[in-house]
Amino acid sequence: xxxxxxxxxxxxxxxxxxxxxxxxxxxxxxxxxxxxxxxxxxxxxxxxxxxxxxxxxxxxxxxxxxxxxxxxxxxxxxxxxxxxxxxxxxxxxxxxxxxxxxxxxxxxxxxxxxxxxxxxxxxxxxxxxxxxxxxxxxxxxxxxxxxxxxxxxxxxxxxxxxxxxxxxxxxxxxxxxxxxxxxxxxxxxxxxxxxxxxxxxxxxxxxxxxxxxxxxxxxxxxxxxxxxxxxxxxxxxxxxxxxxxxxxxxxxxxxxxxxxxxxxxxxxxxxxxxxxxxxxxxxxxxxxxxxxxxxxxxxxxxxxxxxxxxxxxxxxxxxxxxxxxxxxxxxxxxxxxxxxxxxxxxxxxxxxxxxxxxxxxxxxxxxxxxxxxxxxxxxxxxxxxxxxxxxxxxxxxxxxxxxxxxxxxxxxxxxxxxxxxxxxxxxxxxxxxxxxxxxxxxxxxxxxxxxxxxxxxxxxxx
Amino acid sequence: xxxxxxxxxxxxxxxxxxxxxxxxxxxxxxxxxxxxxxxxxxxxxxxxxxxxxxxxxxxxxxxxxxxxxxxxxxxxxxxxxxxxxxxxxxxxxxxxxxxxxxxxxxxxxxxxxxxxxxxxxxxxxxxxxxxxxxxxxxxxxxxxxxxxxxxxxxxxxxxxxxxxxxxxxxxxxxxxxxxxxxxxxxxxxxxxxxxxxxxxxxxxxxxxxxxxxxxxxxxxxxxxxxxxxxxxxxxxxxxxxxxxxxxxxxxxxxxxxxxxxxxxxxxxxxxxxxxxxxxxxxxxxxxxxxxxxxxxxxxxxxxxxxxxxxxxxxxxxxxxxxxxxxxxxxxxxxxxxxxxxxxxxxxxxxxxxxxxxxxxxxxxxxxxxxxxxxxxxxxxxxxxxxxxxxxxxxxxxxxxxxxxxxxxxxxxxxxxxxxxxxxxxxxxxxxxxxxxxxxxxxxxxxxxxxxxxxxxxxxxxx
Numbered sequence: 048x049x050x051x052x053x054x055x056x057x058x059x060x061x062x063x064x065x066x067x068x069x070x071x072x073x074x075x076x077x078x079x080x081x082x083x084x085x086x087x088x089x090x091x092x093x094x095x096x097x098x099x100x101x102x103x104x105x106x107x108x109x110x111x112x113x114x115x116x117x118x119x120x121x122x123x124x125x126x127x128x129x130x131x132x133x134x135x136x137x138x139x140x141x142x143x144x145x146x147x148x149x150x151x152x153x154x155x156x157x158x159x160x161x162x163x164x165x166x167x168x169x170x171x172x173x174x175x176x177x178x179x180x181x182x183x184x185x186x187x188x189x190x191x192x193x194x195x196x197x198x199x200x201x202x203x204x205x206x207x208x209x210x211x212x213x214x215x216x217x218x219x220x221x222x223x224x225x226x227x228x229x230x231x232x233x234x235x236x237x238x239x240x241x242x243x244x245x246x247x248x249x250x251x252x253x254x255x256x257x258x259x260x261x262x263x264x265x266x267x268x269x270x271x272x273x274x275x276x277x278x279x280x281x282x283x284x285x286x287x288x289x290x291x292x293x294x295x296x297x298x299x300x301x302x303x304x305x306x307x308x309x310x311x312x313x314x315x316x317x318x319x320x321x322x323x324x325x326x327x328x329x330x331x332x333x334x335x336x337x338x339x340x341x342x343x344x345x346x347x348x349x350x351x352x353x354x355x356x357x358x359x360x361x362x363x364x365x366x367x368x369x370x371x372x373x374x375x376x377x378x379x380x381x382x383x384x385x386x387x388x389x390x391x392x393x394x395x396x397x398x399x400x401x402x403x404x405x406x407x408x409x410x411x412x413x414x415x416x417x418x419x420x421x422x423x424x425x426x427x428x429x430x431x432x433x434x435x436x437x438x439x440x441x442x443x444x445x446x447x448x449x450x451x452x453x454x455x456x457x458x459x460x461x462x463x464x465x466x467x468x469x470x471x472x473x474x475x476x477x478x479x480x481x482x483x484x485x486x487x488x489x490x491x492x493x494x495x496x497x498x499x500x501x502x503x504x505x506x507x508x509x
Numbered sequence: 510x511x512x513x514x515x516x517x518x519x520x521x522x523x524x525x526x527x528x529x530x531x532x533x534x535x536x537x538x539x540x541x542x543x544x545x546x547x548x549x550x551x552x553x554x555x556x557x558x559x560x561x562x563x564x565x566x567x568x569x570x571x572x573x574x575x576x577x578x579x580x581x582x583x584x585x586x587x588x589x590x591x592x593x594x595x596x597x598x599x600x601x602x603x604x605x606x607x608x609x610x611x612x613x614x615x616x617x618x619x620x621x622x623x624x625x626x627x628x629x630x631x632x633x634x635x636x637x638x639x640x641x642x643x644x645x646x647x648x649x650x651x652x653x654x655x656x657x658x659x660x661x662x663x664x665x666x667x668x669x670x671x672x673x674x675x676x677x678x679x680x681x682x683x684x685x686x687x688x689x690x691x692x693x694x695x696x697x698x699x700x701x702x703x704x705x706x707x708x709x710x711x712x713x714x715x716x717x718x719x720x721x722x723x724x725x726x727x728x729x730x731x732x733x734x735x736x737x738x739x740x741x742x743x744x745x746x747x748x749x750x751x752x753x754x755x756x757x758x759x760x761x762x763x764x765x766x767x768x769x770x771x772x773x774x775x776x777x778x779x780x781x782x783x784x785x786x787x788x789x790x791x792x793x794x795x796x797x798x799x800x801x802x803x804x805x806x807x808x809x810x811x812x813x814x815x816x817x818x819x820x821x822x823x824x825x826x827x828x829x830x831x832x833x834x835x836x837x838x839x840x841x842x843x844x845x846x847x848x849x850x851x852x853x854x855x856x857x858x859x860x861x862x863x864x865x866x867x868x869x870x871x872x873x874x875x876x877x878x879x880x881x882x883x884x885x886x887x888x889x890x891x892x893x894x895x896x897x898x899x900x901x902x903x904x905x906x907x908x909x910x911x912x913x914x915x916x917x918x919x920x921x922x923x924x925x926x927x928x929x930x931x932x933x934x935x936x937x938x939x940x941x942x943x944x945x946x947x948x949x950x951x952x953x954x955x956x957x958x959x960x961x962x963x964x965x966x967x968x969x970x971x
Contacts, residue, residue, distance in 0.1 A: 052967040059964075127824025143633035146609065152636075163821045164878070166851040166871040167901065168780040171605035174614075194820060196863045197874060200856045207857040214857070228861050236858055249824075282971040292969035309836050310772065310813050318630040329825035336829025349833030351772050353815050358656060359625045361937060362589025362711075363791035367798025370933035371811030374771050389628040394662045395669040395676070396698055399690050401658045403947045409628040412659060412945065416626070419940030422957055426936060439629065446971065471832035474888060475823060478881030483874065485865045495884055502521075505514040507754035509744040509908065 048279070048446045049435040050292045054425050055299045055376070061428045063373040069302050073461070074288055077298075080460040081286040090467050091456060092246025096254040097276040097449070103241070104269055107256060110219070110239070111263025114156060117216070118182045121156040121264045122172070124198040125186035125257070129221075130162035131329055132253025132448075133261035134322040139444045140267050143318055155266055156182065164194045169201070178205045182264075184219045186257055188243045190227015193479060199229075215239075221256050248467050250330045251452055254445075268441045275445025283453040293453035296432075300454075301461040303376055303430060304350050311350045312368070315380035316357035316417040319439060320447075323380075324354035327451050334455045334466040341463045348464055358416040365420060369427040377424055377431040380447075381417050384438040385410055510741075510908045511897040512754045516887050517761045517838070523890045525835040531764050535923070536750055539760075542922040543748040552929050553918060554708025558716040559738040559911070565703070566731055569718060572681065572701070573725025576618060579678070580644045583618040583726045584634070586660040587648035587719070591683075592624035593791055594715025594910075595723035596784040601906045602729050605780055617728055618644065626656045631663065640667045644726075646681045648719055650705045652689015655941060661691075677701075683718050710929050712792045713914055716907075730903045737907025745915040755915035758894075762916075763923040765838055765892060766812050773812045774830070777842035778819035778879040781901060782909075785842075786816035789913050796917045796928040803925045810926055820878040827882060831889040839886055839893040842909075843879050846900040847872055 057064035088094065114121055123133050137158055142148060146157045159172060183202050187195045206214035221241040222229040233240040241256035243249075252258065254276060262269055283293035300311065311331060313324040336349030355364055357379065368377060389409040398405065404412075424431050434450075436443040459466025481491035519526035550556065576583055585595050599620055604610060608619045621634060645664045649657040668676035683703040684691040695702040703718035705711075714720065716738060724731050745755035762773065773793060775786040798811030817826055819841065830839055851871040860867065866874075886893050896912075898905040921928025943953035 048971045050969045050971070051963060052969075053963045056964075056967065126821060130821075131825065142636070143627075143630050144637045147637045162824075163780055163818065164871050164875050165605075165778075165780040166847045166875070167849050168605050169871060170849045170851055174604070175606045175609045191862070192824075193863075193866065193874070194824075194878075196860070197853050197866050197871060200853050200860060200863070200866060201851070201871075203856045203858065204854040212857075228863050231861055232858065278971055282969070289966060292971065295967075295969065307769075309834055316627075318625055318627040325825075332826050332829040332833075336833035338832035347832070347834045349829045351813075351815060351829060351833070351837065353813060356625065359588060359592075361934065362624075362654075362656075363593065363787075364794050365937060366931045366933040367794040367811045367813060368933075369936065370800035370809070371794075371798035371813070372771055372809045375813065385628045387629050387632045389632055389663070391659050391662050392666040394665045395674075396665065396694065398658070398662060399693055400653070401655075401662070401690050403945065404655065404659050404662060407945060409626050409631060409659060409663075412655070412941075413626050413628070415944035416656075416937070416941050418957065419944055420937045422940045423933075423936040427933070450971075469828045471828040471830075471885075471889070472823065474831065474885040475827060475878070475882045478884045479874075479878050482877035482881055483865065483869060495880065501513060501515045502518075504751060505518065505757075507512045507514075507744070507757065509510045509512070509741055509754065509912075 048437065048443065048450070050296070051433045051435070052295055052299060054421070054431045054433070055303070060425055060430065063428050064430060065299060065302050070298070073298055073302055076461065077286065077288050077294065080294070080457060083460045084457060090246055092244050093248070093251035093254065093452060094280065096247070097273040097280065100255070103256065104259065107241070107259050107263045108269070110260060111266070114182045114264050115154070118156050119180040120176045121158050121182050121184065122176070123160040123184045123186065123261060124195050124202070125160070126162045126192060126194050127329060128249025128252050129186035129188065129195065129257055130160050131322070131326040132258035134160050135253070135326040136258055136262055136267060136444060137265060138319045138322045139439070140319070140441050141265055155264055158261070158265060161198055164197060169198065173205070178202065178217070179209045182217055182219065184221065184260055185229065186221045187227070187229055188223055188249050188252070190222045190229035193483070196228065219260065221260070250333055253326070253448055271441035272445040275442035276449040279446045279449035279453070283450065293450055294457050296454040297457035297461055300350065300376065301458055308374055308376060308430065309350055310353055310375035312353045312355050312375050312377040313380070314355040314357050314360065314377055316413055317380070317382045317385070317439065318356070320380055321354065321356050323444070323447055328352035328354050330451055330455050333469050335458055335462060335464065336471070337464040338471065341465065346464070348462055357420065358413060361416065361420055365423070368429060369423050373429060375429065377429065379417055379421055379431060379433045381414070381433055381435045382439055383435060386439050510899065510905065510912070512758070513895045513897070514757055514761060516883070516893045516895070517765070522887055522892065525890050526892060527761060527764050532760070535760055535764055538923065539748065539750050539756065542756070542919060545922045546919060552708055554706050555710070555713035555716065555914060556742065558709070559735040559742065559907070562717070565718065566721065569703070569721050569725045570731070572722060573728070576644045576726050577616070580618050581642040582638045583620050583644050583646065584638070585622040585646045585648065585723060586657050586664070587622070588624045588654060588656050589791060590711025590714050591648035591650065591657065591719055592622050593784070593788040594720035596622050597715070597788040598720055598724055598729060598906060599727060600781045600784045601901070602781070602903050603727055617726055620723070620727060623660055626659060631660065635667070640664065640679070641671045644679055644681065646683065646722055647691065648683045649689070649691055650685055650711050650714065652684045652691035655945070658690065681722065683722070712795055715788070715910055733903035734907040737904035738911040741908045741911035741915070745912065755912060756919050758916040759919035759923050762812065762838065763920055770836055770838060770892065771812055772815055772837035774815045774817050774837050774839040775842070776817040776819050776822065776839055778875055779842070779844045779847070779901065780818070782842055783816065783818050785906070785909055790814035790816050792913055792917050795931050797920055797924060797926065798933070799926040800933065803927065808926070810924055819882065820875060823878065823882055827885070830891060831885055835891060837891065839891065841879055841883055841893060841895045843876070843895055843897045844901055845897060848901050
């Protein structure tokens, strides 16, 4: 993997780029950042995941084999960090029409991630799967996530109807080692259960059983995935920002943020990596979007991630990126080698001015468009950087996961905030309990109903 | 449809909301905005589309029937405005696992939109379709779009191999009435061809043949789609901002933009509307992202659209939206009635503290979460608004399309910019031609290669 930060700099893009002075100023804080990164290793247990899971991976791979033998479908019930890693693995590594391939070409169960509580969405899934032939992986670290628990309850009841009391083989749970409803249920009823290790937050959990069971069911090479993560770990442990790309990414982004560059566009040039951009969007948003800093001061920190897709979004967003405000960094992800090649052949009709495309590959076209767009954005004086992946596959996916995790943790230190909590989601959870009539939330329910009084001048009915 | 703007206001959300003074100041410009909206009707021929297409719709519906009778698959080749409308129609109205349903339940061909030039993505599609049984709809308004032309050339050649000279029935073209390569090819070879009317820009083209052929193939009720658009047209033609929700939306967003609120999050609470948010993202970004205003002055205008999905992104983005900077407006789209209902049943095991969910519907859960999140964002003092759809379906989709089109056009007038051009995409297109070796672009190719000289201190190899 190669990461090129040149187009972040004033000397390349002009007045809205980062200056040498800015880099010199902030880089004085590197030693402190590095100390904290080492001191907080307990909170960053995800850093050990590529190294300390030999036993569990053996078990997971065996489970994956059992699932693919016994079932036609594998369904993940989870949301946020319990879903996005699996989705990134699925499209990042597997055939892009996997579920529509015949079984012999897939070599495994069809794969679905259900990360919403849309009634039409969930009903649609149940319209196309036979629950008897489906294994459900229920993932909630807290063990209490209302969306996931609801899905679990629906599946349980359908399985009971279809299989009588023999439904346990169709269910696997992943949750905390002791806390939460799901763990209690696991203890009481003896479902096959995996654990989210301590110090592995939801958004950093893809390389533990949360994501690994999906990988196993998908016959993904977990060794290669870990090899990518390890290579990146090695590259991102040095103190010097000149030898540590995660620190460089974090440092330049934090300088940008201090200059009101409040948007981070993640724009891979590969269909399969769009879910990687989604995964990054949670990691970056939830880790750095914080009201208070470590001193308890109000800072209203955070950079809004935007996931974009090359070349598709050139025809949607690039007008804004080139001509609009100087408020964003665009991170291009370039792929040197796709899994396949596709050549535009000689056509049976005269293509007139388009004939120059004949004989060229789609691979060259997408690569050229990436460079062309990077050039246009750079010429427009907008900050951007380029991450180049040698080859689509498990190793590259492992590298990307680990790179962004390290960069996010380091950015938390540069910003002096806690990158590992999410206090801002509590208010919404409590309000949901109130509206769903959960016991003990009656007062909040009243408050919510009061909030519904509106100035009708600002309400339009069509 | 109901639109509630209350949570944009200082009196509701506090110091970061819009004040009465701000509204009074900008509303003095409404008369001018309204005059321009009327004067530019020629550039806004899309406003007539729900009214003036009786003949063409008849032809399109007949084509749809032919396609569903003769083919197993319908594939749209297009990008940007030639793709996003079809995608919004598809998921906004049809079953959410449409392609995986058996044919008798679908009642039509499988439906695919190819809007990228990823070799793995295109190859994956060809792995699962039989080109002989596939109808391809090639859409490019300019007739020259390199991505779409490349896809067309690949399909042409495959069809020739499979069918000999009988490939014409498998191809339908949609392009400008006289300009471009595709039109010339149409004239020369006699493919079935539809026209993008003058004054209908790509991103405003969903209600012309660009989107309508998809609608017909999907058996979507085009009358209902138009009925929604017409209802919204009627609601958005009055001069007074107090009687015109599109003007109100445009006005409040432009006040927000002038206060450095540079992000517009579109967050429907329905899986099927995520593609509507994508469609909006192009409309809003490409129309308002402009370097110069109508006086030729540099303004670097534009608000960055972010598409989010409720409830999914509550577990990804809401931490940032509540605790992060005051730099965004969140537009919630709420659905009163989904196509289906889903009840969480009595489970065969004891669900402990989660038992309160038993007997409640998923419909109530997603609605409660929308309100809960809106409440949390409002309590945090962040601007938001709520669009409520009565019922998922073609009418609502027509309403949304037309509402956002009118709002975008009006915002262009408030900002005094041209909402209908896209000068910023040219540089990238030219650079692509150069890199693909097209004749006449040799000088640009040299320039691009020169731009590749990098300061190696900022390049990392892992």
